[in-house]
Amino acid sequence: xxxxxxxxxxxxxxRITEQAVSWYIEQQEPLTERQRVAFLAWLRASPRxxxxxxxxxxxxxxxxxxxxxxxxxxxxxxxxxGRDNPVVMFPMVxxxxxxxxxxxxxxxxxxxxxxxxxxxxxMMAWLGIGYWRDANGLVERSFQGDVAAVRxxxxxxxxxxxxxxxxxxxxxFDKRFRRIEVIKGNALFDVGKDMxxxxxxxxxxxxxxxxGTVFDVKRDASGDTLTVISGxxxxxxxxxxxxxxxxxxxxxxxxxxxxTTGQQISLSVSGVSIKQPAQVAKVTAxxxxxxxxxxxxxxxxxxxFNAYTSKxxxxxxGSIADERISGIFHADNPQxxxxxxxxxxxxxxxxxxxxxRIIASNQTDTKAGxx
Numbered sequence: 518x519x520x521x522x523x524x525x526x527x528x529x530x531x532r533i534t535e536q537a538v539s540w541y542i543e544q545q546e547p548l549t550e551r552q553r554v555a556f557l558a559w560l561r562a563s564p565r566x567x568x569x570x571x572x573x574x575x576x577x578x579x580x581x582x583x584x585x586x587x588x589x590x591x592x593x594x595x596x597x598x599g600r601d602n603p604v605v606m607f608p609m610v611x612x613x614x615x616x617x618x619x620x621x622x623x624x625x626x627x628x629x630x631x632x633x634x635x636x637x638x639x640m641m642a643w644l645g646i647g648y649w650r651d652a653n654g655l656v657e658r659s660f661q662g663d664v665a666a667v668r669x670x671x672x673x674x675x676x677x678x679x680x681x682x683x684x685x686x687x688x689x690f691d692k693r694f695r696r697i698e699v700i701k702g703n704a705l706f707d708v709g710k711d712m713x714x715x716x717x718x719x720x721x722x723x724x725x726x727x728x729g730t731v732f733d734v735k736r737d738a739s740g741d742t743l744t745v746i747s748g749x750x751x752x753x754x755x756x757x758x759x760x761x762x763x764x765x766x767x768x769x770x771x772x773x774x775x776x777t778t779g780q781q782i783s784l785s786v787s788g789v790s791i792k793q794p795a796q797v798a799k800v801t802a803x804x805x806x807x808x809x810x811x812x813x814x815x816x817x818x819x820x821x822f823n824a825y826t827s828k829x830x831x832x833x834x835g836s837i838a839d840e841r842i843s844g845i846f847h848a849d850n851p852q853x854x855x856x857x858x859x860x861x862x863x864x865x866x867x868x869x870x871x872x873x874r875i876i877a878s879n880q881t882d883t884k885a886g887x888x
Contacts, residue, residue, distance in 0.1 A: 537569040546812055656690035662702060667805055669821075675709025676716070677820050681803045690714070694764060703803055705733045705746075707820050715768070719755065723784050724767060726751040731823050732776075733800050741784040744800045745776045747829045747871075752776070752789060778827045778871070798849065801825050808854075809845045814838060815858065819875070822851040830855060834877045837864055 540556055548556060560566050662668045662680035670678045672688060674695060680686065684702025689695075695711065698719040708716050708727040716727040720734055720741050730748025735741065743750065752774040758767040774782055774789050781795035801824060810818050816838030819830040825848050832838040840861075846854050855873050859866040867874040 533563075533565055533569050537566070540570060656688055658688045659685065660688065661685045667803070671817075672709065674711050674714075677707040677709075677817075679705045679804060679824060699734045699736055701736050703733065703735045705731070705801070705804070705824050707731045707823055717764075717767075720784055722755050722786050723773065723789070724753040724755050724758070726753055726768070726772075731829065735800075742781065743776065743784060744781040744795045744797070745778055746797060746801070746824065747778045747827050749778075750776045752782070752784070797825070797827055804848060806848055807845055808848045811843045812841050813843070815840050815842055815875075818842065818854070822846075822848070822854055825849055826851050828872055830873050830875060832875045834875070834880070837861075837875055837877065 536559065540559065543552060543556075560570065656673060660668070660670050660678070660680060662682050662684040664682060666682070668680045670680065672678065672690075674690070676695075678686065678697075681703035684704055685700040686704055687698045687700060689697070693714060695714050695716045696719065697706075697716070706718065706727070708730060710729075718725040718727070718734065720736065720743070723741075725732070725734070725743060728749040728751060730750055731746040732748070732750050733742075733744040733746060735744075743752065751772045753767055753770060754773050755767075757770040758764055760766045762769075774792065776782060776792060779795050779797065780792045781800070782792050783790040804824060808818065808821050810821075816832050819832050819838075823829040828851075830851060837858075844857070846857075851873070855866050855868075855875070858864050858875055863878045865876050865878045865880070867876060
């Protein structure tokens with residue numbers, strides 16, 4: 518196989534993987550009839566599609582995603598698996614296979630299972646996903662940004678992390694602390710609330726303690742930079758953790774610096790720079806210029822806007838936060854999004870000096886004027 522052929526094969530394999538991931542994401546919400554027909558047609562088009570989709574499902578441990586295949590003719594997939602290239606069968610399909618096939622799988626199906634495992638491993642490597650453990654609040658995982666686009670990751674505690682291209686973070690949560698280490702690149706954090714477990718972000722020789730905030734960390738050859746978009750971040754000396762007392766000693770030590778909304782500092786092994794006013798638009802220039810959302814909750818969309826503004830949108834009503842909407846907005850215009858929310862039934866927008874509050878229209882509020 519020449520280089521050109523190998524390149525074409527790799528490109529096709531990646532395209533199938535991207536399609537499988539896209540279909541998996543689509544099925545986090547019920548498919549429309551048109552989507553269901555398109556999904557089944559995509560599966561029937563090639564055994565490789567079936568194998569790759571199952572690899573994605575297997576990787577996430579989410580076998581509910583295979584439920585859509587109940588309407589697919591079992592015989593079609595089983596016969597196709599025997600005739601064509603190895604295919605991994607879905608668990609939802611397996612119950613309809615003849616008992617002798619289950620008791621003594623043929624060579625094609627044994628190869629299919631092996632291929633499915635390899636596909637899952639390749640998929641995990643391509644997505645930059647490492648080991649994941651989530652039991653009793655314990656988490657260990659690595660995330661890597663995509664090659665060509667910004668990647669958004671929501672952690673189990675509700676923390677939203679946006680990763681620039683090829684950026685890498687390591688996540689370590691235990692029963693007492695939530696820790697994230699920025700290995701390289703650019704990462705923007707909107708930290709989830711967990712009063713029992715402080716959030717600590719390691720950046721080289723320093724530790725950032727979140728105190729309710731949105732902040733950006735940049736690591737490159739020229740040094741490390743911390744920018745607070747909104748809220749407050751405390752900068753601690755990582756060396757204090759190595760002293761007797763560990764993390765307790767770290768948290769009780771005097772901070773190297775305290776930053777609030779719109780402030781920025783440089784970090785290095787020799788210390789930290791003087792705090793400077795941040796140009797938020799410049800700092801967040803690596804983020805997408807548009808915010809696109811399809812059937813997404815208002816709460817999640819508001820958090821995405823908060824990465825661009827020092828005046829965050831705060832959704833105070835749970836019912837409003839859970840309502841799902843679709844649309845496209847310029848990322849640097851949260852005012853337009855707030856104005857749109859004000860047009861929704863039973864929603865009121867209240868503008869304050871340091872935030873924009875989204876409340877229920879029947880909620881009494883006399884502290885500020887309306888947006």
